[in-house]
Amino acid sequence: MMQYVLLAWILGMTGMGKVWSLTTVTCAMFVIFWMMIQILVVKCPNFKPQFFRFCSIIFLCLFSFNLAYLYADAALTQRMDLRESTTKQAEVIVHVKSMNQIQSNRIKQPVTLLNYRKQPVKWLAYLQPSSDQVLELGKYYRLRGQILPAHSYAIAGAFDQEKWFLQQNIMAAFQVQAVEELTEQALYAAGQMPYVRQQQGLIAKTLLAIEQQRLSLRITFQQQSLHNAGLLLALLTGDQSLLSPDIEDLFKRMGLSHLLAISGPHVLIFAALLCWSLHRLIIRFTPTWYLRYPKPYLLVFPFCMGVLLYSAFVGFEIPALRTLFTSLIIAVLILCKFKLQPVQVLLFSAAILLFIDPFSILSAAFWLSYGACLVLLRIYQTVQQQPIQIADTRVGQLRLYVALLFESQWKIFIALLPLILIFFQQVVWIAPFSNLVALPWLSILVVPLSIIATLSLWIFQPLGVLLFQLNDLCVSWLLSILNGADQMLASTVQNVALSWGMLGGLIIGLCILFLPRGVVPKSWAMVCMLPIFIVDESKQPFELHILDVGQGQAIFLQKQDQQMMIDMGGHYDEQKFSVGKQLIRPFLNSKGISNLDQLILTHLDQDHSGSYFSLRSTLPVKNIYSNEIVEVMPNSQFHYCYAGQVWQLEGVKIQVLSPRQEQLAAVANHQNELSCVLYVQVEHAQPYANFLLMGDAGWETEYQILKAYPDLKVDVLVLGHHGSKHSSAYDFLQRLKPKIAIASAGFNNRYGHPSILTQQRLQALGIPLYTTIDKGSIQFIQNEQQIEMRFYRDQQRWLNR
Template identity: 55%
Template sequence: MIQIICIGWVLGIAIMGKTLPILQSLLLPCSALFILTLLLKLTVFKQAHCLGFKFLQCCIGLSLGIILGYSYADHQLNERLQIREQQSEQVEVIVYIKHINELGDQTIQQKIQVLNRHTAVVQWQAFLKNEMHSGSKSVLELGQYYRLQGQILPAHSYATEGAFDQEQWYIQQNIMSGFKVSSIHKLTEQEVYALGHGQYLKQQASVSSQLQLWVEQQRLALRNFIHQQPVQHKGLMLALLTGDKSLLDTETEQLFQRFGMSHLLAISGPHVLIFAVLLCWGLHQLIRHDRPQLYLKWPKQYLLIWPFCASVVLYCAFVGFEIPALRTLLSCLLISAFILFKQKVRPFNILLSSASILLIFDPFSILSAAFWLSYGACFVLLRIYQTVQQRRGMDELKTRTQYITMQLKLLIESQWKIFLALFPLMMLFFKQIAWITPLSNLFAIPWIGLVIVPLDVIAALCYFIAEPLGSLVFQINDLCLAALLWLLQLLDGLFAPILQPIAMTFAVWLSLCLGLIILFLPRAVLPKTWSILCFIPLIGLDASKNQFELNVLDVGQGQAIFIRDQDQTMMIDTGGNYNEAKFSIGKQIILPFLSVKGVDQLDQLILTHLDQDHSGAYASIKQDLPIKHVYSNEQVPIPDSSQFDYCHQGQQWSWNDGMNITVLSPKAENLANAKTDQNEMSCVVYVQVKNAQPYQNFLLMGDAGWRTEYQILQDYPDLKVDVLVLGHHGSRHSSAYAFLKQLKPKIVIASAGFNNRYGHPSQMTLQRLQQLDIPVLSTVQQGSIQFSRQANGQMQLHYAREQKLWLKRAAVKLKS
């Protein structure tokens, strides 16, 4: 029963961010039912074996665990949301530095403890210019107090399905805001005390705080030491040792990404275990040679368990208690407790218990991909271990050759099983996969785990004892890293691996998960053939059953609209960052969104015009996303598999006898002016959906302004519009009063970026809409906005920012 409640607890916390008041209202009734079933178990069903009663008790226990987990997570989340920043402003703050920074090419990221913003101390992420990219002393020194002036940078995600959720990441990391530092003034402890922060000074003077500070100082000293070494791969060396990517070059990081091995650059459980095993092995050798009588008094496993646990705690503290390290720490402590109390160790129970305990101390770790990938990998390894144990019971290995052969088979088996089992999680978090990963892992994981990491750990230990010896071991390890990178570059040249986007709807993803879970469960639990039923949706989905939907995507300062009706798909614009190489709207937002929608190709793409914020992402996705037909007001490069045509007034497409798409502007004879008059030559698209209420007619204006609006009113005097996507993101030079008054749409949408430098949508445009009593939606406030037609013909509205508590935004008041 405890297992069932723990599973419910984890599932309940996994719902974090959803608004489900019904769960909290069921807490008392469910608790009463659970107590009642326990009393019945102890009295009426004490000796009986009633399967129905056991099933009922399991259901109630699972429900209670879910309700408790959800209530706990919801309480913790609301407390954290109350102190996060949501508005950008210039402020002066008093801060304390207790964490090591992370160096970048242009900036230094530094977590700071802000003392004077709220009643409680909050943590922000400060950004400073990196004027000297070196391992020397940072601008903000550990253990010091500062007065900082700068601009608050609230986290603001691209609220689009499949895109990386920066706000979620900030919440998970306990970062309440970003902060761009403009000036720094160091403070003495006397000045901090005079400012009224004496209580915080006392806290930082405690033994535990000083110990944490000492650990951070040692991490910084080790980074500086590695940076000064005459080695080529110091960044990779440091990342594998402590998870700090400050010295890691972009080329190496991209190489690991292409092979789907980015997770190896972060601290994992094996790193911790390798360190602990090395220390305990050394201690064992000392006892065996000098004090063997100790083993007569205390058995080896009981004597070494204490230094083993101490080593795990020490390493976890050294790497900043990252989630995989914490998981290993909790698992080791639980196993040690079972051994000390002479209880049978059940690996699955240990795994489940450690996850449950971790979520008590840090429920926000459930939001991290590291949590799910770490425990998912452990579950697969556990199943492999159990299989090996069963095989050993049946077969006895007689020769060393047989033993080596079995180990190689086990290595190959573990890699493809881990890859297959973690495939759904990789799709959920990253929306892409590298098919060469199992092959590269066959070489990389043993080499990293058995050679590089142990040498890294030994070198770090030697650094604290004798720096010249540590330097020598680091140089030896550099040769081992060179061999690893040579092999990866060889595979890179042979296979040219790429991260392949995978299109998969939630229904298909869920079916795949259930099928794989059944395959990996022990044989006696469920028949393996049942997994075939789960895999049917992978091949049996009928695209013609998709209902009409129109999505105005949140792509920041830009526009991208996705339309689908049954098996037909279209995009109108793709958005685009000013520098797609630095941050790609195409690869980070458009492709992940289409992946979630199960779309692996587009029938049509209309680029309304070639401004970067409307078409910039096209260049970054055209090779990864098959597109049958591309339309624009100017010629654009297209892949061999695509066809191009100019968009112009009069073009029309009919889909499935239920939807018409018409281009209202520009006129064909005016296309020659597109280069010099891009905005007014934007392709204006009109979408009509038959038998839909209350939104049936959609007008998408691109960046068209007043002149185009006037021409449309002349050409189409009876035009009916229910939904208007404002021209030029709501600029004051578009959406004229007469245009809005004649069309009188039921709703308008502004596709604009948070705190954009243009002030879109403009106050003038908003005032016109207010005077005409036309409701306004924006991708800033609502995130991606979806119109979806239901079976009864009703067109429903869905806002991405309503899906999670941390994404919700307070309504913005119109300035007078």
């Protein structure tokens, strides 16, 4: 019963941020129903105990599920109340008690704000690497600068910055412009002495000392002539500040990125080394201790202490916390002589972690970490059920270990495949083989040697430096092997597009495969996975998505088996931040789309077309249209876009209204004004059947459209030029009188889009305005003859504005 209740608690936590109709009333109802069953058992002696047990499990699971949801929802509400929502100048007093993260263009420094809220809150300060603005650990400062609220691109599949800030307990970012160190007298004058005294406690001083040691280790690595200092530091502490982008990309291509973050084995290696050293000392000097205390009882405390110390040293990352809680639970079971199944221990660990930090449920590290542990436990159970294989020689034992390592790698890869697709929408097929080489090398040689070298640095620095240089050579050998494999295999990263239905079938099929034999026929797994191979895309309903791509425009349209895009957005520097790779590709993958039938670039401004050029080598497109010639891939066909062109899908008509064919010669000098303007009509649909997509066209084009198409009916108007004051003229809006207007624009954009003048025109005419700034991606989805409008930011509480 216990494991079902714990599992229900974990699943209830997954509802964080979702608007479910669960309240404390339903929680009370579960308690009442359970008490009624107990009364029924007392009053009816013939009541079957098995039925009572079944009902008790159901009600306890429902109660646990609901209670977990309410707990997570309350934690989210409390944290959201502390967020900043507007960009403005501010002067704040901060305390620095966490080390910074160095990036190529800025330094990210977590700080604790003391004077901005009723309680201390955590912000992320941005500093320029080239400036003399340095924030030292343990000191207090007055900072002047600009508050930068977290703002995500609210588009399916993309990285959610607002969720990440909440998960990290960061309430805002802060662009630092001036720094002033504060003395104790200044803090006293500011009324901050109670907080200062609190930081003088033992726990606070210990955590600060650990952070200082981490920073000291980074400085030592910077001062030494190590070729792979960044990689060694990342493997040892999880600090990626010195990591080379080339090595980071190599590890991504080889499916080894998880090794750059601290994992459970790192923590266990340190604790095992500590216990082994203590064990050797006991045998050498006081062996009689083992006569009074059994070995497990004697070593359990130093083992847990080692896990705790290393977890603190790496900043209490989720995999480290998982190992810490699991170790503590096992220690209690050993000391109290209790027995629990390994799966129950793991569920206990996850439940405790989520009780302490419910926001862990939002992290991919939580799911991948515990998922990998469950697979390893299943492999261990399988090995136990098989006949014992006795190896008489060391060679035979080595073969068994290698066989077990190979089996564990491919099973973990397959079992975690759905989670990888959900979180990252891509697969590295070589990952099991690269892990087979890198994992033993790092776990058996590099990480233990790094730990020993770090301890040596504190005792006798020259010895520690020598060991790190030796370890640097070991890492270089591994990198040469990985680079050779990477060159031979070229690109091993593949974007995978699976719809939620396909993913559901894959998850159920894999669960059946990993269940013990005899529970469910294994052949059922193939039946569950059939949607991946036979899914019918020919009956997809009409969908039109105005995607949130910041200051730009990208529109996705789908009907039956036809998928097309009208513009693809683009960052002004796609090398710095690629809208195509970070937003458009994940969105298409989330829809189960790996290629496009048609792409219409209304014009070639970077904010409308930049993503295409970053994706064209990996995203097949059959036909590409634009008002200017575009260099396309060999498998694509280019066509000019001009008035009179019509594409007829089943029940959907797409028509080009502008520019006229004779105007194409003047496009180079009038790119915005001669944007391709599209008119989309959906037959027999209400209330949104007619869509007018204006690109960046302005008043001149609007006048020509009114003159050429006097009877044009528009329900949804996507405003020209992101709602600029030079588009959407009053007469144009008055003649069309759309039901709603939409502006695709970026948060806090420097152009002020949508313009105040445009908003005033719409307000005067009573036309509602929706923007991707406030609503995120705006979706129009057909359900029979009704087309519903949905906002992506309504799907999660932290996104809702």
